[in-house]
Amino acid sequence: MLLVSSDLSAVFDVVEHATLLKRLFCSLGVSGIAYSWIKSYLGGRTQSVRKGSYSSAVTSCSVSVPQGSVLGPLLFSAYKSPLSTVAKFHQVFQQQYADDTQLYVALSPINYFNELITLQSCLSSLHVWFCENGMALNPSKSDAILFGTAQRLETMFSLTFVKIADSAMQFSDTIKILGVTLDSNLTLGPHIKAISKSCFYHIRSFRQIRLSRDRSMAIAVASALVSAKHDYANSIFFGCLQKHIFRLQRVQHALARVVMQQVYCSSSSTEVLKQLHWLPIKWRIKFKLATSTYKTLHTGHLPYLADLLQYHKSSVSTRSSTSQLLAIPRHKLSFGSRSFRVSAPKIWNSLTSQIRQCQTLATFRRHLKTHYF
Numbered sequence: 187m188l189l190v191s192s193d194l195s196a197v198f199d200v201v202e203h204a205t206l207l208k209r210l211f212c213s214l215g216v217s218g219i220a221y222s223w224i225k226s227y228l229g230g231r232t233q234s235v236r237k238g239s240y241s242s243a244v245t246s247c248s249v250s251v252p253q254g255s256v257l258g259p260l261l262f263s264a265y266k267s268p269l270s271t272v273a274k275f276h277q278v279f280q281q282q283y284a285d286d287t288q289l290y291v292a293l294s295p296i297n298y299f300n301e302l303i304t305l306q307s308c309l310s311s312l313h314v315w316f317c318e319n320g321m322a323l324n325p326s327k328s329d330a331i332l333f334g335t336a337q338r339l340e341t342m343f344s345l346t347f348v349k350i351a352d353s354a355m356q357f358s359d360t361i362k363i364l365g366v367t368l369d370s371n372l373t374l375g376p377h378i379k380a381i382s383k384s385c386f387y388h389i390r391s392f393r394q395i396r397l398s399r400d401r402s403m404a405i406a407v408a409s410a411l412v413s414a415k416h417d418y419a420n421s422i423f424f425g426c427l428q429k430h431i432f433r434l435q436r437v438q439h440a441l442a443r444v445v446m447q448q449v450y451c452s453s454s455s456t457e458v459l460k461q462l463h464w465l466p467i468k469w470r471i472k473f474k475l476a477t478s479t480y481k482t483l484h485t486g487h488l489p490y491l492a493d494l495l496q497y498h499k500s501s502v503s504t505r506s507s508t509s510q511l512l513a514i515p516r517h518k519l520s521f522g523s524r525s526f527r528v529s530a531p532k533i534w535n536s537l538t539s540q541i542r543q544c545q546t547l548a549t550f551r552r553h554l555k556t557h558y559f
Contacts, residue, residue: 187334188305189290190348191361192312193327197285198262199250200320203228206251206265213267227257249320259284265319272315276308283364293332295341306349313351325353331361332370335521339370366419372521374423378430385412385437393444404445405462412441416467421474423467425524434467460559469558472533479512479530480550494527510542511535 207225210216216224231247251261262284269287273280279290289308291301316323330348332339347354360369360376367377388411396404416434423431439455446458459466465473481487482495498511512531517523523532534542541557544550 187290187292188302188330188332188345188348189288189361190305190309190330190350190355191328191363192287192289192309192350193324193329194285194287194316195322195324197321198253198258201251201262201265202249202320204248205319206261209267210264214264224257224261228261269312269315272311273308276304276311278305278308286364288363293334293342295338298342298345302345302348309348309350323351325351325355328355329358329361330355331358331368333368333372334370335519336371364419366422373430374426375430378423378426378433381416382433382437385415386440388412388415389437389440389444396444396447401445408441408445412437413464417470417474420467420471421478421526422524423471424475424529425520431467431471438464438467463559465555465558473554473558475526475530475533476537476554477547477551478526479534480544480547482530483510485547491526491530495530510539 206228207221210224211221228251232244233247234244235242251258251265263282266282266285266287269282270280273289281288289305289312291305293301313323328350330350332342332345334342345357347356349355360367362368367380368374369376392404392407392411399407416437423434438459442455442458442462442464446461448454448458456466478488478491479495482489482491486492496513498513512534514531514535515527517525517528522528537554537557541550541553544553
């Protein structure tokens with residue numbers, strides 16, 4: 187697969203209010219009180235520059251959406267909504283969050299140059315659309331990467347760059363999307379290495395102030411500074427090489443020893459985790475996947491995952507349906523077992539029927555944690 191991540195310059199500052207409101211009303215169907223509220227939120231803004239006792243004249247602001255606000259990414263996504271039409275016209279897959287946009291195509295081992303031409307044609311159309319809407323595409327900060335197995339990538343050695351905005355963009359070994367570093371083989375080794383390095387930096391700093399904090403405060407600080415880092419998007423670690431999981435486990439053991447003020451002892455690391463009631467990394471990954479599965483099936487909070495899950499249909503017995511088992515799709519490669527459509531049903535089916543049939547998310551999480559302990 188070939189993926190291109192585009193970078194835009196100062197995108198939040200070029201959003202025209204009139205165009206945004208028109209797209210909200212005509213394309214997205216926002217009307218009534220909601221439309222009036224957004225119009226009031228955007229309108230009547232002014233800006234000036236102040237330095238010391240001097241200030242410039244106050245001018246009205248008819249462009250830009252406030253950065254750092256809750257509505258900022260949502261409004262900008264609405265402003266960029268026509269991009270999906272451009273990508274669909276060229277039969278190119280597209281995903282975006284705020285100003286972060288990725289285009290990707292599946293490459294066949296024989297006619298991969300045709301897919302490359304299709305993607306470059308789509309990128310040219312996007313460049314024109316950006317120019318017409320006051321946005322500047324930054325080719326120097328955009329990235330492109332080839333995903334695949336080592337054997338498949340060797341067959342595409344002649345692919346070295348992709349053109350975007352009349353600039354040749356060389357393929358990268360890694361690419362960062364929403365805080366996750368992806369490598370060409372999707373081993374996630376570089377991402378886990380970066381996480382571990384950052385976590386150990388905070389652990390060393392935290393060790394210096396540990397004596398001045400009680401245990402409850404230490405647990406809160408540890409969770410905010412370190413645990414949040416190795417728990418972020420940790421469901422994608424399912425099926426990774428054991429050495430990568432062990433690297434994260436070393437981070438958690440080191441953090442637990444600092445919180446509990448214990449010296450290094452490999453035999454006591456597991457006991458320290460039990461004292462803190464922390465699940466080991468392996469089980470935290472499964473906990474995240476199981477929780478996401480429950481949300482998708484029962485709460486509707488993750489609708490984009492709903493199509494990936496199907497209940498098991500048995501023509502012999504109705505026991506599967508009453509136990510809420512999920513169908514596990516077939517996959518040829520071991521890499522396919524890491525996908526959500528395969529890993530989620532496997533973990534879900536391994537749970538007891540009592541856990542699967544919990545009525546609330548809080549009850550499910552409580553019983554699930556106890557089950558994994």
